Structure formats: structure tokens, C-alpha cells
Amino acid sequence: MEILELLKKITPEIIEIIEKRYLILRAISYNQPIGRRALSGELGFKERTIRDEVSILKNQGLLNIDLMGMYITDDGKKILENLHSIYGNLKGxxxxxxxxxxxxxxxxxxxxxxxxxxxxxxxxxxxxxxxxxxxxxxxxxxxxxxxxxxxxxxxxxxxxxxxxxxxxxxxxxxxxxxxxxxxxxxxxxxxxxxxxxxxxxxxxxxxxxxxxxxxxxxxxxxxxxxxxxxxxxxxxxxxxxxxxxxxxxxxxxxxxxxxxxxxxxxxxxxxxxxxxxxxxxxxxxxxxxxxxxxxxxxxxxxxxxxxxxxxxxxxxxxxxxxxxxxxxxxxxxxxxxxxxxxxx
The missing domain is CATH 3.40.50.1360 (Rossmann fold)
Known part of the structure; x- marks a missing residue:
């Protein structure tokens, strides 16, 4: 994927962001409903990182949050499915x-x-x-x-x-x-x-x-x-x-x-x-x-x-x-x- 190689060159930080959000969406899809603390333990990310990233994903309509925890939305499922191959390409x-x-x-x-x-x-x-x-x-x-x-x-x-x-x-x-x-x-x-x-x-x-x-x-x-x-x-x-x-x-x-x-x-x-x-x-x-x-x-x-x-x-x-x-x-x-x- 030439566009991925271009992204790596011009904005290397975006690779880390994509990987982080992919892992969060995947973890929620397998463990929903799940709270922030449990998700932090599952992925080994700091709770602050989870809070910030979850807020962004929620605003994008990819997650829902209620008293039971976080759920992935239908749009989130579609994004996650598309991210599988992208994430794999990023990893070579x-x-x-x-x-x-x-x-x-x-x-x-x-x-x-x-x-x-x-x-x-x-x-x-x-x-x-x-x-x-x-x-x-x-x-x-x-x-x-x-x-x-x-x-x-x-x-x-x-x-x-x-x-x-x-x-x-x-x-x-x-x-x-x-x-x-x-x-x-x-x-x-x-x-x-x-x-x-x-x-x-x-x-x-x-x-x-x-x-x-x-x-x-x-x-x-x-x-x-x-x-x-x-x-x-x-x-x-x-x-x-x-x-x-x-x-x-x-x-x-x-x-x-x-x-x-x-x-x-x-x-x-x-x-x-x-x-x-x-x-x-x-x-x-x-x-x-x-x-x-x-x-x-x-x-x-x-x-x-x-x-x-x-x-x-x-x-x-x-x-x-x-x-x-x-x-x-x-x-x-x-x-x-x-x-x-x-x-x-």
C-alpha cells in the first residue's frame, strides 16, 4: 500500500494513533460491555490514555457508553473490519x-x-x-x-x-x-x-x-x-x-x-x-x-x-x-x- 508508506514517511505519529485506536476498538468488541479501568488492564494502557482515546472514538460515533460500560456501535464494527487489513499492512x-x-x-x-x-x-x-x-x-x-x-x-x-x-x-x-x-x-x-x-x-x-x-x-x-x-x-x-x-x-x-x-x-x-x-x-x-x-x-x-x-x-x-x-x-x-x- 503506497499510501501507507507515504503516511509513515510524512506523519509517523499517525501509525501509533491508528494502532492504539484499532486495539481499543478490538478489545471493546470482544469484551463489551467493559469499563475504562478494565480496558486499561486488558491493553496495558494508562487510564488517562484510555479516557482520551475513548472520548474521541465516542464523538466519532464508534462507541456508546452507559452504566454497564462501553459498547462498539455498528459504525464502529464497520471501521474495525476495515482496520484489520490496514493494521496488518502497517505491521508488514x-x-x-x-x-x-x-x-x-x-x-x-x-x-x-x-x-x-x-x-x-x-x-x-x-x-x-x-x-x-x-x-x-x-x-x-x-x-x-x-x-x-x-x-x-x-x-x-x-x-x-x-x-x-x-x-x-x-x-x-x-x-x-x-x-x-x-x-x-x-x-x-x-x-x-x-x-x-x-x-x-x-x-x-x-x-x-x-x-x-x-x-x-x-x-x-x-x-x-x-x-x-x-x-x-x-x-x-x-x-x-x-x-x-x-x-x-x-x-x-x-x-x-x-x-x-x-x-x-x-x-x-x-x-x-x-x-x-x-x-x-x-x-x-x-x-x-x-x-x-x-x-x-x-x-x-x-x-x-x-x-x-x-x-x-x-x-x-x-x-x-x-x-x-x-x-x-x-x-x-x-x-x-x-x-x-x-x-x-
Missing amino acids: IPKLEERLQEILGIKKMIIVPGNSTENSMVLKDMGKITSRVLKNIIQPKDIIGITGGSTMAVVAEEITPDNKSRDIMVIPARGGLGREVETQSNSIAAKLGQQLGGSYRLLYVPDGLEEKALELMLKNEEIRESMEMINNMNTLVFGIGRADTMAKRRNLSEERIEELINKGAVAEALGHYFDIKGNEIWEFKTIGLSLEKFKSLNNVIGVAGGEEKAESIISVSTLNSNMTLITDESAAEKILEIVNEATK
Whole structure:
């Protein structure tokens, strides 16, 4: 955007103003109604700064204030939507996306400004973008798989219902993992199916089962039908896990975790553990989508943020070049740092 470069040159202070007001509008939209003090704590701005900026935004008709707190107006929502891309350009996001897309060799790279580990609003933004990407690619009769985890839970929550009825099926891409219901793949698949106006099918099987137990489970007609749908899915939305984090979630022994780390494991996907080059180190037998099926899918949307996920993202990106990766600025910058260091 040439006009943005011009603004940076002639009035560099305007960049700071745009960023500040964008962050305020975004924070209010996610937390409304919210008071000035709470907003100050959320953003780390001084209360005086919040008071001054809020007064300007209110006078512009972008905010309303009552006894409950501040709300964003319809005009404010429109401005905020337009500011998303402007803010991204100010941060140099498009150039970073182009460079990392080429480095990782994937179909598309989408970067959200900020750090999702430190700011929950960044993760919500990633969820909203995932929603738009998914709605743009799904077709009637599609079978959409989704994994579990906290990131996928946010993705499902941020899918905005549009009152459309879609002839699609959403199904968990793997069995249940962990004890928290909200982050189970079953719960997330049901939520996603409802939000998209489609149908959903559940998989009443834990993620890890011994072979004999699995054979018994597959004699159940409902479970067998769910597994057939998983094998026939054409779109996958999944979170990218760190090897050590996922090993602990699966309650692997300390010896096994240490062995994986010593062998260079940095990522986990569908029960498989990989080094940074995408070489498989070990497989934990799981119920759900196979690695072979994952590699053959044409529509794959990976979502992960935080610089601690950088190595995991690099690793998993080698597995399927059809991947659309949605990440945050902190992870993107760390990926670039790792790649640059490796090429010295």
C-alpha cells in the first residue's frame, strides 16, 4: 500500500494513533460491555490514555457508553473490519506471509498480528479467520474433520452463524483426548456443525486403544460408520501440537518423553511425532484419521500460534503442501528466525 508508506514517511505519529485506536476498538468488541479501568488492564494502557482515546472514538460515533460500560456501535464494527487489513499492512504482515509461504512450501499463509499466547484476542482473531477460510472452501456433501484442543475450541466458538443451512457433515478427526469436555474433539465437532448450519457425527472412542479393544469397538455399527466417514473426509481443520506437550497430555512415561525429545521430536499430529524436518520418530496408536489420509487431503487448514509452536509448525508444514496455515505474528517471526539461523 503506497499510501501507507507515504503516511509513515510524512506523519509517523499517525501509525501509533491508528494502532492504539484499532486495539481499543478490538478489545471493546470482544469484551463489551467493559469499563475504562478494565480496558486499561486488558491493553496495558494508562487510564488517562484510555479516557482520551475513548472520548474521541465516542464523538466519532464508534462507541456508546452507559452504566454497564462501553459498547462498539455498528459504525464502529464497520471501521474495525476495515482496520484489520490496514493494521496488518502497517505491521508488514503481507510481506511476511509471502515470504513464509514460499519458505514452508504451503498453499497459503495467513498471519494475525500479535501473540496469541499472551493475548486471547489474537487467538479469537485466528478463529474468525479460520471461519472465513472454511466457509469459502466447503461444498455440499463435504465431510469436514476437526481435531480437539484449546485452539480448535476457540475456532468453533468464533464461527459466526449465518442462518444458512449447509448439506455438510462435521466429524471428529480422532478419538477423545484429555478430561476437559470443552476441548474434546466430539464437543468441538458438534459445535462446529451447529455453527455452520450442517450436521455432525460423534465418535464415542478414546484416542488411544489397544488393538484388541479397537477390534471390539469396531463391531459397533455406529462407531464403524463414524470411522468410514473419517476415512472419506475431504476437509480437515486441525491444531498443531508440540511434541512434549502432547506427550504429557497422553500421559506418556517420563522415559518415553525424554526419548522423544532426545531424538529431536518437536511436533505431534494425529498421534505421530516428528522432528523439525518432518521425519517421523514415533507413532502413538490412535483412533481416527490416518497419516496417509492426512497427506492426501486437498483441503487442510492448520491453526497454531505463539513462538513456542514455531518448530512444530515448520515440521508439520512438510507433510502436506495443500495446507493453509493460520498463525500469529510471534510464531511467524520465530519461524523466520529459525530458518535464517539454519541457512547461515
